[in-house]
Amino acid sequence: MDEARVLRVYLLSIGSEVLRGELVDTNAAELARELTLRGAQVVGHRAVADQLEEVEAAFRDALARARWVVATGGLGPTLDDLTREGLARAVGRKLRTDPQAAQALRDRYLREGRPMPQETLRQAQVVEGADLLPNEEGTAPGMRLALADGRQVFLLPGPPREMRAMAERELYPQAEREAGKAVVVRTLRVTGVGESLVDEILADLMGDTNPVLRPYAQEVEVRLTLVSSHPDPDKAKEKAQAVVAEVARRLGPALYSLDGRSLEETVVEALEERHLTLATAESLTAGLVSARLAQVPGASRVLVGGAVVYHERVKEDLLGVPLALQGQAGVVSREVAAAMAQGARERLGADYAVALTGWAGPDHPPQEPAGLVYVAVADAHGVRVARRQFTGPRNHVRLLASQTALDLVRRTVLGLPFPVTGDPREALGSAPEVAR
Amino acid sequence: MDEARVLRVYLLSIGSEVLRGELVDTNAAELARELTLRGAQVVGHRAVADQLEEVEAAFRDALARARWVVATGGLGPTLDDLTREGLARAVGRKLRTDPQAAQALRDRYLREGRPMPQETLRQAQVVEGADLLPNEEGTAPGMRLALADGRQVFLLPGPPREMRAMAERELYPQAEREAGKAVVVRTLRVTGVGESLVDEILADLMGDTNPVLRPYAQEVEVRLTLVSSHPDPDKAKEKAQAVVAEVARRLGPALYSLDGRSLEETVVEALEERHLTLATAESLTAGLVSARLAQVPGASRVLVGGAVVYHERVKEDLLGVPLALQGQAGVVSREVAAAMAQGARERLGADYAVALTGWAGPDHPPQEPAGLVYVAVADAHGVRVARRQFTGPRNHVRLLASQTALDLVRRTVLGLPFPVTGDPREALGSAPEVAR
Numbered sequence: 048m049d050e051a052r053v054l055r056v057y058l059l060s061i062g063s064e065v066l067r068g069e070l071v072d073t074n075a076a077e078l079a080r081e082l083t084l085r086g087a088q089v090v091g092h093r094a095v096a097d098q099l100e101e102v103e104a105a106f107r108d109a110l111a112r113a114r115w116v117v118a119t120g121g122l123g124p125t126l127d128d129l130t131r132e133g134l135a136r137a138v139g140r141k142l143r144t145d146p147q148a149a150q151a152l153r154d155r156y157l158r159e160g161r162p163m164p165q166e167t168l169r170q171a172q173v174v175e176g177a178d179l180l181p182n183e184e185g186t187a188p189g190m191r192l193a194l195a196d197g198r199q200v201f202l203l204p205g206p207p208r209e210m211r212a213m214a215e216r217e218l219y220p221q222a223e224r225e226a227g228k229a230v231v232v233r234t235l236r237v238t239g240v241g242e243s244l245v246d247e248i249l250a251d252l253m254g255d256t257n258p259v260l261r262p263y264a265q266e267v268e269v270r271l272t273l274v275s276s277h278p279d280p281d282k283a284k285e286k287a288q289a290v291v292a293e294v295a296r297r298l299g300p301a302l303y304s305l306d307g308r309s310l311e312e313t314v315v316e317a318l319e320e321r322h323l324t325l326a327t328a329e330s331l332t333a334g335l336v337s338a339r340l341a342q343v344p345g346a347s348r349v350l351v352g353g354a355v356v357y358h359e360r361v362k363e364d365l366l367g368v369p370l371a372l373q374g375q376a377g378v379v380s381r382e383v384a385a386a387m388a389q390g391a392r393e394r395l396g397a398d399y400a401v402a403l404t405g406w407a408g409p410d411h412p413p414q415e416p417a418g419l420v421y422v423a424v425a426d427a428h429g430v431r432v433a434r435r436q437f438t439g440p441r442n443h444v445r446l447l448a449s450q451t452a453l454d455l456v457r458r459t460v461l462g463l464p465f466p467v468t469g470d471p472r473e474a475l476g477s478a479p480e481v482a483r
Numbered sequence: 484m485d486e487a488r489v490l491r492v493y494l495l496s497i498g499s500e501v502l503r504g505e506l507v508d509t510n511a512a513e514l515a516r517e518l519t520l521r522g523a524q525v526v527g528h529r530a531v532a533d534q535l536e537e538v539e540a541a542f543r544d545a546l547a548r549a550r551w552v553v554a555t556g557g558l559g560p561t562l563d564d565l566t567r568e569g570l571a572r573a574v575g576r577k578l579r580t581d582p583q584a585a586q587a588l589r590d591r592y593l594r595e596g597r598p599m600p601q602e603t604l605r606q607a608q609v610v611e612g613a614d615l616l617p618n619e620e621g622t623a624p625g626m627r628l629a630l631a632d633g634r635q636v637f638l639l640p641g642p643p644r645e646m647r648a649m650a651e652r653e654l655y656p657q658a659e660r661e662a663g664k665a666v667v668v669r670t671l672r673v674t675g676v677g678e679s680l681v682d683e684i685l686a687d688l689m690g691d692t693n694p695v696l697r698p699y700a701q702e703v704e705v706r707l708t709l710v711s712s713h714p715d716p717d718k719a720k721e722k723a724q725a726v727v728a729e730v731a732r733r734l735g736p737a738l739y740s741l742d743g744r745s746l747e748e749t750v751v752e753a754l755e756e757r758h759l760t761l762a763t764a765e766s767l768t769a770g771l772v773s774a775r776l777a778q779v780p781g782a783s784r785v786l787v788g789g790a791v792v793y794h795e796r797v798k799e800d801l802l803g804v805p806l807a808l809q810g811q812a813g814v815v816s817r818e819v820a821a822a823m824a825q826g827a828r829e830r831l832g833a834d835y836a837v838a839l840t841g842w843a844g845p846d847h848p849p850q851e852p853a854g855l856v857y858v859a860v861a862d863a864h865g866v867r868v869a870r871r872q873f874t875g876p877r878n879h880v881r882l883l884a885s886q887t888a889l890d891l892v893r894r895t896v897l898g899l900p901f902p903v904t905g906d907p908r909e910a911l912g913s914a915p916e917v918a919r
Binding site for chain 2: 065066067068069070071072073075076077078079080081082083089090091092093094095096261263327329331332333334335336337338340341342344345346347350351352353354355356357358360361362364365394395396407408409410441442445
């Protein structure tokens with residue numbers, strides 16, 4: 048990359064609430080990530096108290112160290128909101144009231160039938176020579192100030208939703224133009240394979256290359272961000288496609304999403320497209336699998352219902368799993384998982400059923416380890432059971448179990464290999480498929 | 484408070500991964516909050532790249548602006564970990580290897596039967612005159628450097644778990660000593676009443692007083708942090724107790740936790756103490772209520788199981804809610820909620836059952852609004868039904884519904900007023916209880 052052209056950015060988070068720790072500064076992380084993805088280099092970040100001299104000094108210092116300064120927060124109507132004034136002092140310019148912005152604020156209050164407090168008009172103030180950036184999600188407009196020497200300052204609102212919308216509209220496209228190239232960002236999602244193995248498999252694609260491929264380990268999966276840039280937008284897209292194809296070839300069925308879509312959405316969509324339905328039978332997860340599916344709008348078209356079966360008697364009553372079988376094979380067993388899935392499929396009348404039984408911990412019988420989980424998927428052809436030995440605290444095990452269950456449903460519906468062990472080679476589809 | 488004695492603190496987050504936005508800097512927020520609660524004033528926070536001059540300059544600048552500098556990160560074994568060296572340069576001292584720490588590292592590798600990479604010994608380096616702080620959760624020790632003029636520097640590890648343990652052991656107690664007083668921190672939790680009303684009710688307790696009471700709005704509840712400080716620890720505790728008693732008097736049954744315990748734990752404990760059991764019947768939440776309860780270790784002693792009943796046929800099959808009733812009253816109705824709860828209580832054989840039906844959105848019938856939810860609780864005496872009209876996106880409505888269900892179970896088990904409407908006065912117990 049041409050060092051001279053690298054866009055150096057300094058981030059400022061303005062607001063004493065950040066310094067009191069009343070909120071976690073997600074804005075800074077989001078801006079840093081998105082700007083880095085677009086080829087900019089974030090050279091510093093600072094949280095600044097709501098004091099005029101502090102804000103002014105922070106802008107001065109940041110402008111001395113970077114070509115762009117991006118500040119969030121301190122744009123509200125109260126006397127504590129000093130970002131506009133601090134910037135004006137730092138660059139030695141005056142603040143004036145923008146008549147159009149003032150009128151827009153008055154109109155807004157008129158529409159809502161509320162009297163407008165006089166302070167509100169502070170939000171219509173603009174540093175001489177700067178442009179206001181419309182805020183479609185809130186009242187405080189943002190600002191962009193271009194200085195004669197090419198440096199620029201962006202003021203964005205503090206509420207994350209407003210910040211994000213304005214950054215996507217005004218900041219990121221300009222960062223891409225600044226870099227002189229079109230940028231294609233894609234999110235790929237992987238489950239059943241840990242971060243270190245994904246790193247190993249994709250090592251040669253993850254250097255300082257273009258497209259850039261970066262892994263972000265999430266709680267129970269790995270997310271890959273792919274950024275392709277090129278002066279010609281079609282070329283950028285083409286190069287991204289080529290990498291996606293190569294990643295898909297190497298990760299096989301463990302790569303479940305090419306567009307950032309969640310595992311829940313992937314499962315609901317796979318079922319819906321085929322007009323098929325699902326039922327759940329959950330012991331250790333106690334409703335987590337069905338609750339995750341129900342996050343997706345329209346889930347009711349594919350999820351008919353489920354049984355949460357903690358007690359052995361309830362496993363028999365709701366799902367017809369004989370108490371004798373539970374006593375003989377053990378409640379956490381291949382046999383009980385299979386019987387739960389088949390019982391749920393029949394009693395709830397669905398095309399597929401998924402069942403989970405296991406020891407989430409910390410309690411577990413002396414001869415069986417915490418983290419041992421069986422997941423069964425039943426369909427018209429029969430039932431398959433997978434075994435996993437997870438580690439970690441109770442709710443991490445429960446989350447991993449729910450993730451595995453959703454993935455096994457996806458694989459069954461799409462006709463992909465069904466990993467019966469936790470061996471990642473099975474998840475990658477490179478081990479021979481085990482016959483049911 | 485005596486201004487001259489206020490402990491001014493500057494926070495540094497060292498690591499390029501922070502500036503690339505690869506993680507959200509929760510360490511900074513946590514340190515800021517905990518130090519603020521103990522009377523310190525965090526005057527600045529900065530993220531610093533892994534470059535020696537940057538780290539050195541950041542320490543110099545921070546030491547010029549605060550009495551304490553607390554840095555996290557950059558203590559690992561790699562050449563990128565420059566916090567120790569940067570501090571040494573900033574204060575003009577040498578680094579030396581601490582023989583005990585070096586031996587501890589060698590022993591650790593020996594125990595694990597792994598060869599120790601040479602770089603590992605960087606973690607045993609210490610700035611002349613500084614003390615190493617043991618790290619019981621990881622390999623990199625922390626450091627405390629006291630300068631002649633009373634200023635101090637603390638180096639803490641970057642991984643949040645290690646940072647937290649070391650801060651609790653080494654940093655916070657010293658901040659309390661520095662403030663010359665004992666500090667009692669209590670977390671109170673409130674549900675069913677919004678933040679603005681809590682603010683209004685407790686306004687006179689929330690000024691710049693001692694004890695300090697501060698509200699933190701969470702997604703579906705309000706958390707209150709109470710900090711009481713006094714040179715005499717017994718007095719600090721006594722003053723905290725008095726405020727807790729007053730808060731409890733004003734918030735009544737809406738205050739569900741006096742010790743930070745979650746709503747799920749409160750419900751499981753209330754049932755367990757009375758040797759009582761619970762079953763769930765969930766439509767819009769689809770298992771969220773049972774899954775939340777199952778987060779608590781030992782939940783299986785009180786939760787027998789539940790039914791996730793999305794489809795009307797499943798409501799009839801699993802819970803015996805007649806299709807005719809569903810057609811007549813509507814699936815989202817007081818009558819169906821009551822029938823679901825009674826069906827679950829009988830069929831699953833529990834002392835209590837809680838049932839939820841509602842429109843989570845975005846889909847809803849034209850004549851009924853999204854966010855309309857009925858929650859029913861059945862016990863041996865009959866069934867009571869509450870109605871709520873929530874607003875917000877699908878999964879926020881589902882979360883609010885699950886919160887209401889858990890709260891209504893708690894109230895029923897503890898014999899507290901049962902708010903049939905969403906009017907916060909009912910949640911506070913000040914409206915006359917409605918007969919069942």
